[in-house]
Amino acid sequence: DGGITQSPKYLFRKEGQNVTLSCEQNLNHDAMYWYRQDPGQGLRLIYYSQIVNDFQKGDIAEGYSVSREKKESFPLTVTSAQKNPTAFYLCASSTPQGTNTEAFFGQGTRLTVV
Amino acid sequence: EDQVTQSPEALRLQEGESSSLNCSYTVSGLRGLFWYRQDPGKGPEFLFTLYSAGEEKEKERLKATLTKKESFLHITAPKPEDSATYLCAVREINSGGGADGLTFGKGTHLIIQP
Numbered sequence: 571d572g573g574i575t576q577s578p579k580y581l582f583r584k585e586g587q588n589v590t591l592s593c594e595q596n597l598n599h600d601a602m603y604w605y606r607q608d609p610g611q612g613l614r615l616i617y618y619s620q621i622v623n624d625f626q627k628g629d630i631a632e633g634y635s636v637s638r639e640k641k642e643s644f645p646l647t648v649t650s651a652q653k654n655p656t657a658f659y660l661c662a663s664s665t666p667q668g669t670n671t672e673a674f675f676g677q678g679t680r681l682t683v684v
Numbered sequence: 685e686d687q688v689t690q691s692p693e694a695l696r697l698q699e700g701e702s703s704s705l706n707c708s709y710t711v712s713g714l715r716g717l718f719w720y721r722q723d724p725g726k727g728p729e730f731l732f733t734l735y736s737a738g739e740e741k742e743k744e745r746l747k748a749t750l751t752k753k754e755s756f757l758h759i760t761a762p763k764p765e766d767s768a769t770y771l772c773a774v775r776e777i778n779s780g781g782g783a784d785g786l787t788f789g790k791g792t793h794l795i796i797q798p
Contacts, residue, residue, distance in 0.1 A: 574727075576727075603785045605785070605788075610790065611790060612688070612771070612787075612788035612789050612790045612791065613728075613771070613773075613786075613788040614788075615785035615786075615787075618785050628785055660727050660728070662727075662785075671733070672716075672718055672730045672733050673718075673730075673785075673786060674730060675720075675727035675728045675729075675730075676727050677726055677727045678725070678726065678727050680725075
């Protein structure tokens with residue numbers, strides 16, 4: 571089945587550690603996105619990428635990094651510089667700009683700092 | 685000021701009791717408005733895309749409408765399985781031509797009691 575796979579579903583991080591969240595899609599979409607969701611708040615855009623080897627910061631990029639070496643993959647690293655990383659992280663993909671299509675989401679990764 | 689505001693924050697209905705959810709937006713130019721359904725601990729599931737004022741889309745018990753300032757998600761004779769958080773998102777006209785993520789509202793938490 572075509573879709574977006576995020577892993578792991580749950581992730582625990584110690585203070586000061588970097589962790590990487592995986593996002594893989596087999597929809598042949600060019601654009602991919604990372605969002606953060608906190609209770610009582612809307613989804614907020616962290617980073618997005620239109621094509622391989624290119625990505626842009628979203629509204630809350632500080633303390634995060636990404637790479638886009640393959641069309642299918644868009645991993646997100648939560649660095650120790652992110653002051654409040656506990657949240658639900660969602661990856662999405664869509665067809666390129668110009669088509670203005672909907673984004674499809676993965677099932678999310680819940681990150682908890684312990 | 686939020687660009688996308690959803691109301692009410694929460695809504696509790698009896699099974700079969702029809703109602704509407706509101707999404708108002710204040711973007712300078714709307715390229716598309718999107719409705720999603722999100723179940724607890726899951727990623728958002730795409731429902732509808734609306735592109736221009738006057739447009740309507742329907743799916744089962746749901747109907748989405750769009751004006752120049754807001755969108756409504758009408759729920760007719762809802763069932764308990766319609767219980768979820770409903771998210772509204774907009775994509776603005778981007779003068780730079782680059783792909784951008786969606787701007788989300790905080791959602792309406794809908795509970796349908798049997």
